[in-house]
Amino acid sequence: MSNEPQTDPRSPVVRLTTLFDPGSLELISPIDDCGMLAGIGTISGTRTVAFASDATIQGGAMGSVGCSVVVRAYDRALLEGAPIVGLWHSGGARLREGVESLDGVGRVFAAMTRASGKIPQISVVLGPAAGGAAYGPALTDVVIMAPAGRIFVTGPDVVRSVTGEDVDMERLGGAEVHGRRSGVVHLVADSDAQAFEYARELVTLLGNHGKFGDVPIVDVDLAGCIPDAAKRAYDVHPLVEGILDSPGVELHPKWAPNIVTTLGRLGGRTVGVIANNPLRLGGCLDTTSAEKAARFVRMCDAFGIPLVVVVDVPGYLPGLGQEWDGVVRRGAKLLHAFAEAVVPRITLITRKAYGGAYIAMNSRALGATRVLAWPGAEVAVMGAVAAVRILHRRKLAEVGEALRPSLELELAAEHEKISGGIEKAVALGVVDEVVEPSRTRTAIAEAIAAAPAVRGEHGNIPL
Amino acid sequence: MEIRAEMVANVWKVLVSEGQQVQDGDTLVILESMKMEIPVVAEGSGVVRELKVAEGDVVQDGDLIAVIE
Incomplete structure (x- = not known):
């Protein structure tokens, strides 16, 4: 000394x-x-x-x-x-x-x-x-x-x-x-x-598996946290803070900002929130955000901290850069992390969940404890308009440019009814319940409380 | 300060012009990609010295969108 x-x-x-x-x-x-x-x-x-x-x-x-x-x-x-x-x-x-x-x-x-x-x-x-x-x-x-x-x-x-x-x-x-x-x-x-x-x-x-005294859940209407227009980007932070009792601690706020990973409390108990942030990269998953989220999921699982997964995701980011950076290998880490996790993990689909990114964001198939969706949320392989452009390419080409937009919308509405609507997702069992934004905090807290309090038995390798 | 595209996208709307004063957080341009409107915001206050894109352009990941001084 x-x-x-x-x-x-x-x-x-x-x-x-x-x-x-x-x-x-x-x-x-x-x-x-x-x-x-x-x-x-x-x-x-x-x-x-x-x-x-x-x-x-x-x-x-x-x-x-x-x-x-x-x-x-x-x-x-x-x-x-x-x-x-x-x-x-x-x-x-x-x-x-x-x-x-x-x-x-x-x-x-x-x-x-x-x-x-x-x-x-x-x-x-x-x-x-x-x-x-x-x-x-x-x-x-x-x-x-x-x-x-x-x-x-x-x-x-x-x-x-x-x-x-x-x-x-x-x-x-x-x-x-x-x-x-x-x-x-x-x-x-x-x-x-x-x-x-x-x-x-x-x-x-x-510490102590994140257990604290019970704090009564007060429901607030979270609907105002996302814009009405389906394509409009927004910052997801107010929604994350609205779900938690108080703001919490966001890890890696500036690295891979297209996904938000925050430790906070819900009803007095520690939870880890993972949320797509549409403000950055449209909320797409990519190599770094998948790795960031995967490590966070595994850490929370190891310490017995329940997960709340807030989904509004257009897909995995496409392109040469992503493929060369190993989006397949690195994106697979997120699939593995969620599928392996044994802590209660609740998914909330607020607006849309498309394609491979839908699966990756703690889907029913990966073992989600409960999947909630807000009314009007869309779960699909891709957006309805994009889908009908592929499925009805010939039909759309034949009608000519003047009529094409209206036909697209018509076909999209029909397509949504048979393949992408939230009712279909509920009927299939991939979404458990459609909840109002004003009842979401209670629904998440109840789902966590109903699940057994367990923790994963694995290390937290710095992915 | 150079503002660059974070991803491949179409330039949907240009909201500022060269010589304009902007504040930290102001939206400069709205891109359209992955069926989403993605705002490109100023990461500091200053004057738009250069504006490298026009509506309808396609930008690649890393392309220069604007220079703010």
Whole structure:
């Protein structure tokens, strides 16, 4: 430790004290020069384990002994079934120790993977986190980045000497990079205080299987959250917030914004909401949004958190770029995640659900607990007009341009009646119930309450 | 600031013109793709220096739509 461990804001004691409820921190490792400190305490009453790298010694570099502190912290958290929070500010493995430190960092990774899906793991990156210190947070469930946080495998100096590329730390691994482009970071904080606040909120939401006291459900009319015109785009956030008791915590808000993944509460119980956002890319699913949602589904399933899936999706995004990026392989992750999940998972189709994206968004066939739809919602292979243009191509070509639009509409209405209407979907059993927007909160909460409270037995690999 | 298309789409409506002052969040252009009207919004305030699309154009993923200064 440095000479003034209690006053340096980078000191692990100061940082752990800030994280926990006042007076609750109990150290579970000695204060020495190993570069890591671990403790146990409470966060809003939830018993939680935490560790912090010591940025005041060798830039927080991880040696073999310090790594053992982290591994023991994991053992303790697993034993107690408690969430674990890592506070990162570290240049990676200690150079001086050579392969011994690498072995230590590897043992940390193994401990994290053993705990994956069993206890919630949250990382707060408060300063540069390089090499091993970058992959540590990346193996956990949620990564929060403070303003001074930077995450990269190799720093600017090495990049310059190896490839000649001239970049600074922020461009290499700052908030803009990881919050928007790479998806490495789930939450970008405006201040260290906000980063700690996010960590505390997530511990509360994910810990103890997200069980809280019952809060009576108050129904509100959610119809106003979507526009009347079927083709009009809109921001889905007000609808997500309307379903939840209070706004909740949105993970990955800027990465793959065409799907929204938010942890919040419904009737006082933690739920994970997955919603298509028509404002971005028309709400289409694509490679990154499928991966983002798949990881979120698997995390919620592992921690016993019910899912609410809000569907308004025109399809998978078509095109060369998507196919070359592996939309088939990466999109399959979402199918797998939903089909595998055992937590209660309720689907609400608000406006439309077309094609492969209909199946992927927690359809009946994938094992949805209950599928609800608003009146007038459309479930189909594609939009009715697009469908009749294919099915009745010759007929439409024959009538000439003047009459074509009216014939299209006529055929579309007929087609909708026999293939796409919501009544058909109910008759087939792929939609369980048509609910009014004004009764939706109750319908979702009742469906969750009626399902057994179980959790998936699998890890949460960072997909 | 360069505003680029996020996906292949038809330009359905152009709502601004070059030289016009716009605010953060203003809709510049409405695209039509996947049977959806998709607004393209300014991600900051400024003046529209260049407008690269007209109604009826087809834009590809990554094409420049407008430059705002």
